[in-house]
Amino acid sequence: MRGITLTLAMTIVSTLALPRLLESAEGEIVPTFDAIADTAFLLFTRRNPTNSQLLHISDMNVIRNSFFDSGRPTRFLIHGMFGNRNSALNTIVQPALLQAGDFNVIVVDWGEGALTNVMVNARFVGAALAYFLDNLQNAGLMNFNQLTLIGHSMGAHISGFAGKKIRGRINTIIGLDAADVGDINDPSTRIDAGDAEYVELIQTEIVFWGIPAPIGHANFYPAGGTSQPNCGGSQVCDHMIAIDYFAESLSTPNRFYAQRCLNMDQMRANACPSSSTDYLMGGSTSNQNRNLRGIFRLPVNAQRPFAVGRV
Numbered sequence: 001m002r003g004i005t006l007t008l009a010m011t012i013v014s015t016l017a018l019p020r021l022l023e024s025a026e027g028e029i030v031p032t033f034d035a036i037a038d039t040a041f042l043l044f045t046r047r048n049p050t051n052s053q054l055l056h057i058s059d060m061n062v063i064r065n066s067f068f069d070s071g072r073p074t075r076f077l078i079h080g081m082f083g084n085r086n087s088a089l090n091t092i093v094q095p096a097l098l099q100a101g102d103f104n105v106i107v108v109d110w111g112e113g114a115l116t117n118v119m120v121n122a123r124f125v126g127a128a129l130a131y132f133l134d135n136l137q138n139a140g141l142m143n144f145n146q147l148t149l150i151g152h153s154m155g156a157h158i159s160g161f162a163g164k165k166i167r168g169r170i171n172t173i174i175g176l177d178a179a180d181v182g183d184i185n186d187p188s189t190r191i192d193a194g195d196a197e198y199v200e201l202i203q204t205e206i207v208f209w210g211i212p213a214p215i216g217h218a219n220f221y222p223a224g225g226t227s228q229p230n231c232g233g234s235q236v237c238d239h240m241i242a243i244d245y246f247a248e249s250l251s252t253p254n255r256f257y258a259q260r261c262l263n264m265d266q267m268r269a270n271a272c273p274s275s276s277t278d279y280l281m282g283g284s285t286s287n288q289n290r291n292l293r294g295i296f297r298l299p300v301n302a303q304r305p306f307a308v309g310r311v
Contacts, residue, residue: 033113035124040109041132042085043068049098052085052107057132060139073146073285074104076129080153080179081118084111088240089152089176092247100250100284114154119181122154126161133166148172148285149196152243153179153209156191156201163195164188170196174282176242177203177210184213193217198292202246202281204228205238212264218292220258220281221267222300229302245306249282254307256281258298267297278310 042052045067056062075097079087090107097105108129113121129149136142147170149159156175163170173196181190192215193199199216206212206225222245223229231237249256258279261272279296300306 033117033121033124035110035113035121035128036131038110038112039125039128040085040107042107042109044094044098044105044107045069045072046098046102049095055106057128058135060135060141063136063139063141068104068141070141070143072102072104073148074106074142076106076108076147076149076159078108078125078129078149078151078155078158079110079114080151080155081114083114083152083155085109087152088243089150089155092243093150093250096247096250097284103284108155108158110158118154122158123161126158127165129158129162130165133162133170144169145171148174150174150176150246151178151191152176153239154181157181157189160191160195160199163199164192168194168196172196172198172200172285174246175199175201175216176246177205177239178215179209180211184211184215187215191215200281200292202242204242204245205235208235209239214264214295218279218294218296220256220296220298222256222281222298222306224268224270224297229300230306244304245300246282248304248306249280250284252305252307254305254309256298256300256307257310258296259311261295261297264295267295270297272297274311 041055041057043055043066044052047067053066077090077093079089085107094105097103110125113125149170151159156178159173163173175191178191178201183189200218201216202220203210203225204222228238228241231241258281259272260279261267266272299308299311301308
């Protein structure tokens, strides 16, 4: 997924918000992106489940006059490359969250920065998100113990960048098929276990799009992290289906039970030992065992419900 060019990005602008454009000295049209001005924070609650309220990251009176309730847990949704407010993460997970619990759900739309210069823009969006979170806490509107960031693909790394900026005080980060960003050995370039009190990764395509390394506290690999049974060999589907798994985990009666693996070789070989302990993937709150650590593999069904139940 590295090396995406402006030409490729421009082929899909008809379905995305077009960023402001400037003409370079060579006549090339290049986008500009201001993470503060060009990122929208959209609030959904059970009082406004379909029509969002636009929040302002530095004007706390706008927050106080919205449906945001500081007594509720808050969930942020952060889409990935080429996405926007209408991405699957938002349209699928946002209503599932509100059905599962009485949350403040805030959709982070950085669509204008998700077309080109994505790695650079993602860092700025993470910084803007951290600035917003700090403002909320300083105004007495945010309890970090009730906060979860949920990011897909590059959105997972934006969650991590925000967590780094506020020194790991976030309760939970859920990374849905966190994107391969190159240097896996440099935590500053990606999501990392140090970015929150609890970091859970759900990796569904670790061959091309996603990161294979277990860099979170709990690292779940449905179907071994590749060739998802619903996807018919499509790596794009494998990458996106992490969203569907997480959304289902919010309400499924079967639940996504997994087996702990001693190492990645064991996970890849589907040779993880059975255990009487329940290891659960996803869910609407931080994992029931906040001390959960390790590598986990689980089977999934080829059609909904994807959760198999106890294995």
